Structures are given as structure tokens and as C-alpha cells.
Amino acid sequence: GCSEEASGGGGTDGGSEASACAPEDVTLVGQVRNESNPYEASWLDGGDAFAEQMGLEQQRLTYDGDSTKQQEQITQLLAGNTDCLVMNILPNGDSDTLPIVEGAQEAGAFLVTQWNKPSDVNVEDYSQWLSHITYDGVDSGQQIGDALAEAIGGSGGIIALQGILDTGAAKDRFAGLEASLEANPEVELLDQQTANFSRDEALAVTKTLLTKHGDKVKGIWAANDDMALGALAALEQAGRTDVAVVGIDAVPDALTAIEDGTMTATVSSDGPWQGGIGLAIGYCVATGELSVDDIAAEDRAWFAEQFLITADNVADFSAPAVDEADFACDNVFSRSQGAIS
Amino acid sequence: MATPVLAPESGQTPSAEAAVVKGGPTLAQRVTSFMPVIALVALLAALTIADPDFLTQRSLTAAVRTSAPLVVLAAGATLVVLCGGIDLSIAALCSLSTVFFAMWLPDLGGLTILVVIAAAGAIGAIQGLAHVLLRIPSFVVTLGGMSIFSAVALVISDAGPIRVIDRDATKWLNLYVAGYVPMSFFVAVLVVAVVSLVLKLTPLESFVKAIGYSESAARLAGTPVDIVKVAAFTISGACAGLAAVMLASRNFSGSPTMADNLLLPAVAAIVVGGTAITGGHGSLWRSLAGALVVTLLRVGLPIVGVPSAWEQILYGAIIVAAVALTLDRSKVAIIK
């Protein structure tokens, strides 16, 4: 009988429009895994660009890909002043999203999440969770799968490098590959291993698989570009030039590789835009320019536009830059490809 | 045996009697035993200077609440370290236990908490038995355990998080004691207190220390070396189970990699508290303070605005400095 409910909180459940923040009072926070990979560093840079546009500063947080550390940082953040707090978060894994959402809801902070969300959690059930943005992993997995099939002439053996096994992204993308394999019955999946989204591990795994399957390997499907680049290094070391490689993310090195012709295809995901857009949505709602209730149901959880990049169109993507117009309050959902099914 | 023994010739020795002083800890020793707390306060002060907003009641409440699983993990592993071993499996076992928890909750309801703790304790006991029976170094046993538990967790969870739908079973963990103390932290402190008290009040403390300092002497003195070691691994495992319950209730899910990154912070907490990694000297209370220091570093540095790269550099420097402060070198002859 010595316990009682938390006295903390301080949040105003729902009703964000009642207390619109002055633009200069808004606190912007961007959180990604780490600043030591180009994609996530560019995400935070995009957030900085948006903040600068608004005359604010973004607090850059990183958690080393450590789920508990992410939760700990969020908890600590939400224990501070949360009145006009806007968070653009990349949850480490699906399971990390819900506690962040609940925390933000309770504390009254404005939250946008990207990439990871359990499918049975509904954004519309929360008033502070403004939006969830992701790319269609099944689609991208399938797109590069198809591109790979085409590159090897429609038939032959391929190997697949999976991402971190317990992430939604890895699973969706692999599901996309399986769909692609169904559509291309001549293509045979020789082997699939995980390389944990890591360039280094992909190198070792690919080398082993190349010796195992030898000349049967005509193509390599990688769940992200880092692993694709690791696979490219392995191919070069094995003296193989006849193997097509595809990945996802459109990191600068992959684009270069596509330009050089060593890599076949990748799928864009626009880091700087992602870093800015989440803050922009939150900013718009916080300052009252946008009301949660007015956000269309299909814009609460949506797939962002992505492009298959091949040698044909790679030139269009080689210099990614943020476009201020994307972040205007009436334009924040312009890249939507529809609600997450 | 009632016969009087020995001629008291020694009484005539000069100076021996005069030189005798009262035993017990000296002032310096008392200060060293408070060093972990001093380190904690110093760190808190530094963070507050960097960002005055950090020192609010809500912020501190959040920090101690955050630290609870780490405290529990470190406390359990401290026992193994005191016995001269090391348990590298705690984090992986904790992850596995979150999966157990999420899987069993729908069937077992409130009982799940106890079942998960018991299961984790049993797994810890198996490692302990492997260590004492096969005579494999604990480092190797638990390193193996770490990868085995991870694999099992991946397989049974189908490599993905499992949602915890029924939140009632762990709702109490999110309550506050006396309005301010998060229940999970309260439970963590309770675990530390109970285990410490049991050690203190029974011969167990001297068993554990004797084993840690000199296992062969302990064995030849007839102390139950193997039993105590297995018990230490069991408690370490059970603590991993309890930490898993805390994490799962905090994250509303169990996942096969959820706690994996807590291994090094937990061992760091033990060492930062001043417990000798070689065994014998130390206590669970020290690990509690150490866990708080580590938690403050993990969450405090980024929150007060230290940039990512510098955060790592500072983290590295501060944990080393903290150990430099807390380790009582008079108890540890050789620093390896």
C-alpha cells in the first residue's frame, strides 16, 4: 500500500492544438543509431538543415545501435521539459517503437518515427505520435530482386545476404526477394546467410559462399548497400567480374559503384529528407499550423517514395540535397506512396 | 580439551603489546569504501554544471528508473566476480528471458514473472555446474553460454520481437514508491539489500571472499566451494531473469537481442564500483553505485548536449577515472 501512480508526467494528453508553441520555443531532437555511417549522418544533417531553416537547433542523439540505450535516452529526454518537444526518431528495432510512443504520449511530446514499427500498432490510437514513415521493404526487396534477375539474364544462381535477423527491414526485404524469385522461376537461391547489415561481415560470408558455390553464383542480393559493397570487395578479391550485385539505401559508395558499372542496382532512401521531414511534421503540429486531427488517416503511417536506381538514372541521385519546399507544412506528405497496408 | 594450554612466556616480549592498536577499518579505509558514492556525486555535479536542467526531480527519477535493469544485472554478476569468476552470459540470458516472458505471459499470467526468474536461475545453475564439474574457466563457459542463449532466443522467437499484450502482470513495476522512487528501482535496491544482508549475516560472505581470494585455501578449509559457486551462477542467472522482466515491461515486448548491449555496461558497473575483477574484494552495494555512474554516463552525456564522438571519448575517460578513484588497492595486491 505504499505505492501510488506517478506524479510526474506533466504532459497534456492529446489536445496539442490547445497550446500552440511559439516557433522559437520548439525543441527539435533527431535520434539515429550512430554518426559513423554516411546514411545516418546525412539524416542528422538533414535535420540540421531543417532546423536552420526555422532558425532553431537540432539536438543530435545517437545510441550506438543499442536498444536499451535508446530507451534510456528517450526516458531521460522526456523527463525534461517536453512542452514543445519534437522528436524525429529512428527506433532501433520494431520492439523499440512502442515504449517510445507511449513515453511521448504520456509526456506530451510530438513524435515522428521512421522505418521500424510493429504492424499491429496503430498510429491513429495516439495523439502525440503524429506519423510513421517508412519505405516499402517488400517492394524494394522485390525491385532489386527483379533487377538482379534481369541482369543475370533471367536465369542462374544467386546468393542472398540478410540483414540483422530480428529487424522488420531485413524480413520485409527478404520477403520481397522471395516474391521476386517466384516471379522469376529460373533464378535459383543457392544460399542465404546473415551479414548483419555489415560490410565487414558481408566480405567474409561472401568469400565463403563463393568458394562453396563457385561459378554457379551469378548474382548477389544484399539487403543493404553496405553488405553489397562488402560483397563487391569479396568478388574483386576472388577475381570475379561476372557477378551482378544489388543492394538497398543508395549510399554514396553504392552510387559510385553503379556509375562504375560494378554494381547493378540499389533503391533510394533519402537520408537528408528523412532527417528533415520528421522534424517538419512535428514542428508544424507544435506550432499549430497543422492539427493532428486534420492529418489524413493514410498520412499517419505511410510509405515514402523510393526509386530503383540503375546505371540509367544514377546521375539524378549522385548529389542529394534537401529541398526546403519539401518541409513546408502543406507539403510534408507530398512524397507519400500511400498508407502502410 | 578443557586443559589449559601453553606457557605464557610471550608476555615478556618487549614492545609487542605496546605496539598493538585497535583493529577495524582506519579512516582512510572508510573513505575508500565511500568512493563509489563520491564518484557518483561528482559525476552528477559535473552534469549539472554542463546543463542545470539535469538536476530536477523528474530527471533523477527517470535516471534511477532507467538504471534498474542494469543494477540487477550487475548485482547478480557481482557475486560471480566475487567468487573469482566472470559471467559473460548475463546479457544474452536476459534477452532470452525477455523472449520467455513474452511467450509465456499469455498462458501463465502473473505467475510468469516467477517462472521466468526461476528458469533463468536454472540456466545459470547449469552454467555453474558445467564450470565446477567440467573444470572449464567461467569465462569460457559463459562465453559459450552467451552464443548458445542468443541462438536459442533467435530460434524460439523466430528472430523477432514478441509483443506483451497483457500489461497488468507488470503494471506494478511502473508504480512509484512514496511518490518518487520508481518501483523497478526499489525492487533493484531490494535485491541488492537482501542478497547483501544474507551474505553479511551468514558465513556465506566469508565463503565467497575466501573462494575469490584463494580458491585452493578455501577448498582445503572444507568450505563448500562448488556449492557456493553454483549458487552464485544461479543468482546471477535469476537476476538476469528479473532484469528481463523489467526490460520487457518497459518495452512492452520481448526480443532476442533486447539486452545484448548491456553486457559491457554491467561489467563496467561492477568494476566502476570498485569490486576487484580478480575476485574476493567488493560488494553488491558498490555495483549499485557503479551501475548508477554508468547509467548517468550513458544517458547524461548525450542529454546535456555532448556530441556523439566526444561522448564516447568522455565515456572512456570517465569510467577509467572512476575506477582509479574507487578501487581499494590495499585489498588487491597486483593489478592485472
Place this chain on the structure above:
Amino acid sequence: MSLRDAGPPIALVVIFGIFAVLSPDFRTVGNVQNIMDAAAVLAVVTCGITFVLMMGSIDLSAPGVMGASAIAVALLVANNRNGNDLGLLGVLVAIGLGAALGCLSGVALVGLKVPSFMTTLGVSAVGLGIATLMFSGVQPNISDEMLHGWAVNRFLGLAYLTWIAMGCVLVGWLIQRYSRLGRYAYAIGGAEEVLALSGVRVAPFKVAVFTLAGSFYGLAGVMVTSQLSAGLVQAGKGYDFAAITAAVVGGTLLTGGRGGVLHSAVGVLLVIVLTNGLVQIGVSPYWQGGVQGLIVVAAVSAAVIPQRRRNQVTK
């Protein structure tokens, strides 16, 4: 060679044999080359860590040191980020950075009297921080022909990097056998207090051993950069525990005073053969880590059972 030393090589042969029987892909010349190539980086890291373990200390700094040297070398040789083109000198500077970080671990150990577990953990974080600072958001890719060639060019079927790793093992063995540093490291693990009684100042040797280990990690970081043609902050991820596992499996005791570079080389091969073999025979990726853990425990216990004694101390 005593029975104790013979255990790991026998285990290596047995495990190799089992895989060879189970998988025709495993027993090809190409795969053996592949195993040797795959072992290169781990062998260099393990070489370094062996000296530290021999002293009875532990070293968790490999990830940080490798990350720092990987980025450093990528920025020093011809690359896409700046105009540097230092070539071999750049490699040496990166190794020097590794040595400096190793030295830092050692100095903190003997100067502050903080256990190596903590100093190296701290230095690893510092190294990652430095690496992240140098990385500054843009991936450095190397265009240096020499460094790139190390991973690609082959001599007698093995990549240059593999030969470099073999050279490291040889150098490590010579240091251990013929240098005062190596012998004293071994002696420190045997009875540190006795060295002091004999008038040997152990502190400089400890620092030197950590410095030596640091330079091995530095070289390993350079090798990873050469393999990937890019400097990665995460270049050394996981190498700390992998190297300790390899050393322990090879028969180096964590309590110090036993084992050595050749033992560790056997341990490295064991670990790599396991990793490679499990892929080759098609064990599910989910299970691979677990099976590997189980085999490591089994291998170590098989090796210790012949020496079991009633009152033996195991920590």
C-alpha cells in the same frame, strides 16, 4: 610439446576432418585458401591480444583501436576525402596511432593502477570517438593502389594480406621467444611479484606489451580498410571477443603465464574453420552462433579433462 599443448591442434585436425567428410565443398583447395584469407585479420588481432593475455591482463580495446586506425589510414593514403597520398607512410602512421592508443591503455594500467579490463574498455571508447571525429559523416574510400592491392593480389594462391598475417605470427613468435619483452610478458603472467623481487621494473614492460598489442590492432585496422577499400568506424567490431575466444581455444590461459602466439594461431584457425565449415555444411544462420559456442566449450573441456585434478583451481 606436452599433452596440454597438443589438445588444440588435435581438435583442429579433428574438426577439419569432420567438415571435410561432411561437405565436399569444404575440402577444396579454394576453400582452404579462403579459410586462410579469412583468418588473416583475426590472426593479427589475436597475435596482439596474446601478449596481453600472457601477462594475465585482458584487452578489450581492439574495436576502438582498429576503428581509429582504419579511418586514419583511409584518410592518409590516396582517398576520396582529401588530397593525401602518403602510401606506406600513411600505413605506418595508422599503426602508430594504434600503438599510441595501446600505450594509453598500458599507462592507465600502471599509472592509475586501474585494471586492464577497464582501461582497455575505456580506450576502445576513446578510439571509436576519435574514429567518429575523423569520419565526420562522409565515408572515406581509398584509391591507393598498393593498399588496395594487398587484398586483391595473390602470391602462391594466398592474398598478400594473408602473407602479412603469417609474417605477424612469425614476428610475434620471435618476439615471444627471443625478446626480453616477450619473455618478460610471459614471466609477468607467471609471477609478477617475483620479477619485482628480482629488481625488474615491470611497469615499462607492461606498457610496452600494450603498445605492441595496439600496433597489431592498428595493422589489423589497416588490413580491414584494405579489404573493404574503405575506412569504417566499425572495422573492429566483434574482434575483441573473437580474438579472446581464439586465444583461449588455442590454449592461452586467461590467468596468464601459459600459451603463446603459435597456440593462438591454432586457435584462430579453429575458430575460422568452424565459421566456414558451419556455412559450408549449411547450418541455419540462426543456429550458427550457438553451435560455435557449444563447440568452443566442448573443445576447451576436452582439452582440460586430461589435466583435471581434484584440488585444481578454475576461475
Place this chain on the structure above:
Amino acid sequence: MTTHVQAHPETEAPAPVHALEVRGLVKHYPGVKALDGVDLVVRQNEVLGLAGENGAGKSTLLKALVGLVRPDAGEIWVRGEKVRLRSVVEAADHGIGMVFQEQSLVPNLTAAENIVLGSEGAGVRRGIYRWDTLRKMAQEQLDKIGSHIDPLARTDTLTFAERQMVEIAKVLRIEERTSNPPVIILDEPTSVLESKEIETLFTQVRRLREFASVVFVSHRLDEVLDVCDRVAVLRGGQSVGEMPTADAAPTDLHRLMIGSTGSDDHYHEGMSERSAAEAEPRLVVKGMSGKTFRDVDLEVKAGEIVGIVGVHGSGREDVCRALFGAEPTLAGEVTLDGAKLDLSGTRAAVASGVGYVPAERKIEGMVGPMSVADNMTLTKQKSRCAGPMVIPQKQATLVDKWIERLSIRTPHRGTQIGRLSGGNQQKVVLARWLVAGDIRLLLLDHPTRGLDIGARSEVYRLMRELANSGVATVLLADSLEEAIGMSDRIIVMNDGRATKEVACPSGGKPTPLDLVKEMV
């Protein structure tokens, strides 16, 4: 003995330059004044004995002479020159070297490396080992003492005595470092040696005297009188006197050491109540075999002390350990008071009332960083517990009682046992088995190793009392004299077998020579 070779006959030389001189040396440790103004003179070409009770400060003084202990006050003069010694190396440069009380070799190095450790000279050039040179250098040292050890053997493969020889070979390296005659300090080198090895050692000491000075410490007063020219005595950290050994008897020395004469009945034979002969056999061992012993039969009656003698490697130590469950047995039947004795582990042995005092006190006997009280009560929880709980008051009373009864010299029961002198440590380890008063069989492996004559006498008295109260004792004695003096019966072991039993009743004791004949 007085007519030994004297380079400088003690005529009225202007101011005799001593090899070594110590004036007013003081050293405090927390709670003890280890040295309290010690004066000491070591002359050229003499063997000086240093005697004193356990904890008198001998080791501390000697460590100060080799720069390992930094004295708080006082002066050290070497050959007429005042010096400050800050390290072993500096001491060696002045020609002072020491063999320590606890063996100090690196077990995983070769004997050769140990011998030259810290002063490799030409053996290591620019950090690179010249194994050939190194081996030759070591061989030279070993040749000096006539030892046939392989210099490239790993030290931990050598026997205890061989290792002691390596230590002596090592200390003789001093000669190569200085042109002056060296001063060689031997701190209790004989406590772990067999009589034959002791003879070898003494030959070396006498040879050393030709060109060096030697300081020799031993608790065996007959040895001191045998090998030394002069004895200086320390008591409570002070020099209390010295005497030439020429016509001295152990009792004279003893008087000087403790301020009164010791009892003539050193082994307290008078206390023996001789009830044992009629008693029921308590321990009965039939055909016990282990790795290093075979078919051992042994019977010990309640109240009887049975000594086991044998050379190194005779297996007697392992027999003891086997009876305590610390070493596996392969065959045999062992009963204690008619009930089968469980040999599966030490726990079972303790539960059956068996106690064991190991020879390697530092490693196996005690837990150094723990307190005297905890060490004393580690085994017998009953002595400090009520139910599962430790009652600190109960423990304190009991421990203090035993500290007093055994005259254990410690500042406090809470003092770390590692800080006590060796003798006092041993008493605590012995007390461990006595605190509960339920011991039935006591296995003593060198229980008086390193103990001073007073402490020894106390231990002997204690053993007699235990025997009188019905405890059966198996004794692996420190010397043959001790075995003969204390035992009621002696078993001789040879190569793992009990080959002979010698009755040893009070009044009808065999001579050491009788036993030696049986041993080899």
C-alpha cells in the same frame, strides 16, 4: 669453529670496515613496529646467524638491506660507505643479494632465465635473447654450487629442493655484478629442505665464506649454531644481543631470544598420557592406492601421534591429502571409528571430523587478505553461528580466546592474516581446526614449518593436549628429530609404499640414523 680463516684478524685495526652495518633502523607498519632501532654488524667473511621469534622483524630487516623495505629511520653502511637502497638492483650493485623466505622464482620460465633474471648481461643484447650465452651463464652459476639441474628446464618441473638450489645459484650472480666481496642473505632457506639438501646447502655456505659474507636465518637453532660464526638476536624489532657460536648451546641462544630458558623437554614428552596404546584404533586404512602411492596400510589409535617419514616424492603428502579427500584414491578402504570414511571431497572429510593443515601455508593454508578471525572460523561454522547466522560477538569471544591461548601475535582479530609473521599465521591455521572442539583425526603436513622455537614448543604442547583428549594425529614432520620426538609410532614411506613401521615409545626412541637407513 673459532679458528676459521680470517682475512682480517681482529687486531687493533684502525676502524674495522664491516661488510655491512645497520644503525638504528626503524620501520612501522599499521599497528606494528616491525623494526624499532635495530643495530647490526656483518663482518667480512663471516656467516652471521640472525635469530628471533616469529615476527621479531628478521625478514623486515633483511628486506630493508636489499632495498625492498624503505625504513622510516636509521642508516645502512656498506663497506664503510653510507648508502640508501631503493631497489633490489641498487642493493645488488652494492653486492647485497637475498634468497627470500617464500620461494621467489617465476614458475613458467626456465631455470636459466630465473638465475639471470634482472641482470641478464651478455645473455640479452639490445633486448634480444642469446639463449646459448644465457644457458652458459646459468650453467656457471649452477656449477658453483655443484648442481646438475638442466638450465633449460622449466622451473615448475623442478622439485622444491632443486628450486631452492636455483635460488641460491641466482643470488650468486651478485659476484658478477660487483668487484667487492658480496653479502648474501638467506632467509630461512632450510625450512623446506630435507637433511641431505641442507648438508649441500651448508657446504655452499661454508664455501661462500671464503669470499663473501653470509647472513643466515633459521628457526632451527642447532643449524644456526652449526653453520654460523656468530649469532645476532632480534626481539620485538630490537637488537637484544649477540654471541659467538663456538661454545654456545641451543639453550643459551634460546635464553637470549625469549629472555628465559626454554624447557628441556622440548617435545613435551612428559605430557604424553600413554593411554593411546590401549585405545581402539580410530583411523584404519587398508590397501589405499592413489596416483603416487600404492597399497598403503595405516592404523592410528585415538590419542596416538603417528609420524610418516620419507624422502621427497615418497608420496606421504599425497596420502595425507587423500585421507582429507583432496586427492583422488583409486582403491582401498578407510574407516574412521569403524564407519567408512567418505573420501569424495574435503567437505565430507570435515564433516567426519578430519582436519588437515597443508604445508603450503601461503597458498593453501590461509586466505591472505581476510582477517585472522575469519580465517580461524572459516571451517567450523558452528563456532561462530547460531543457526545459519553468524553472531559476531560469539566469533569475537572465541577468536580472542584462541588468540590468547596460542599467543598469536596480532594487533587485532580483524587484522588481515597476510600481515602476520609466518609463525603466527601458522598458529591461526591450526586454531581453525580446534575452535569447534569436535576434531577426531588431524592430518598435519609440516605444521611447524617456519615456526620459531617458542611457537614450535607451543604447537607441540598443543598436539600433546589434543592427543590426550583423544584426537588421532598423522604427522609429516619438519625434520626427523621432530618426527621422532613427537610420534608414538613412525611409518616409513618409500616410493609410494609404506615399507616399515618403527615403534617410537617415550624412552625407546630410535635415532635419526635408524630411520634414514629405512628411507633410502
